Amino acid sequence: MAAEPESDANYQMNQQPSKDDDSVPVTWENFPRAQLHKEMETFAEWGGFSEFYHFRTLIPLDKQVETLPNRDTLYSIGVFDLTEPVTITKPDTGDRYQSMIVLNEDQYVKMFEYGPGEYTLTQDEIGTRYAAVLVRTFVDPNDPDDVETAHGLQDGLTVSQGSVGTLEIPNWDSQSRDELFDAIVTIGKTMDDFRGACGDVDEVHPVKFLLQSVTTFGFPESEALYVPRIPDQNDGETPHILTVEDVPVNGFWSITVYNSDWYLEENEYDAYVVNNVTAEQADDGSVMVHFGGDPDQPNFIYTPEEWNYVIRLYQPHEEIIDGSYQFPESQPVE
Template structure:
């Protein structure tokens, strides 16, 4: 039987199935796969991940009901994003306790659970606490065995993805890209599937994408009074949308790890001459970044607040 050709009409399902298979690899269905610390950059199964949270993920079969238990994290940020095979997200779980997931709610036979818990990677004690919280996450049900990945044609899927990534370049936000079928814009949803699979809807996390193909040089981004109720972060990616090794070993800065300026604002420095520079992110040809605003305030969602742009030095 020939492989299934992929085009824009079935790309969302094909890409989601591929991501499901990657997330289930080595653990199977109904089992958590925990990231216990910020790991090697050689392991980036999803495009444009963050390094501000520790991820946990699971792929579950929801043809029979599944119960998820969420830990009480106090004031620490946590979200459990439930994603269907059509890359729609029917619900975000935040409240501690048990939550029942059904096929009727999800809309497809299988669902991905993508958990983000805020962590200070520079504090071993904080990492240990997040690991403890990860262990409180439980799944009752969800199936066993491997995720049944259909035989999609890799060549046409890659070709379609690359074309969508080219179209997505220059779009500055992911508004309307992620959420329920009723919440998303169909075109933005398709482009977001290629460029930011698994992203959260803007009311949970607003993503400001900066990808203007600026040349390698020295730049600064000044952030002051960022209107969020959780936290903000700046993540630096290469042209393909992935983190890249650099001499500083730093790929993101967030409101927990940043060194503030004397006036309380934060200056992020992009460049190549960064010895001794605070909040430095080394750049490369094709560099781009995402400013993430977790639980943004209304002035972000209504467009009153505009994200600052980098300035050349």
């Protein structure tokens, strides 16, 4: 588990109450901003204001500030005050997957990059005073050499800015935000996939955008497609299997199991995810995923009561984007 973050001398947070010194009500219209502000405050407290805070392990379970976190990549998170422009330099990662997504305060995707280079963020281009940046770096957590390499690529992320500014966010009403959060999660489970849920303001479906705003940092489907599934027999006792053969992606695919609230649920097996890079494959290259049942089976994932899973398809081909390719469904073991 990552060490607890130290306080950041650059971080100053000033909450801005309304005229009557009351908290600001959260409605469906401002929920995406209120939710991201909550997370931005947490990232800043960890040390991710004006610089990146790096998770050196797959996300610890006690730091799930967003729903549906992945367990395939290391997170590097930063919040930046764009009163002055900031330049982020991204390293050359070769064939290793590393993506950078930039959100404005309303959770619209303003930049998405894979390649090395310098990327300058300005308030005019991002559209809000603050930008939230998440870099995902693929890692094989079972290979110490691979972990060391991934850490080096995280450290290759650099930030340059004349003045770092301060973090000044409204004093959002937590009760109305939490009530909306729970309602949105409930409705969001009815989505078949996240097409049209993530992107810039002119690229998203407004309802699906609101439903995904509890997760934050979601991908446009051109970069990764999320496919949530809830098995009928998700009692946590009925084993399921799913066999995956050739998947048309340039990146990788993964399957992650969550509890009924869309969070990772701690288990004694530390078994949350299977992806095609680290999975045990059959002679024909296929991967059989075991949901529940015997934990000694290859590619086992623990299933809590009322479990669900999310398929992630990174850098998908056109047949995934247009829906002509369908990922296989899990089946109960009789």
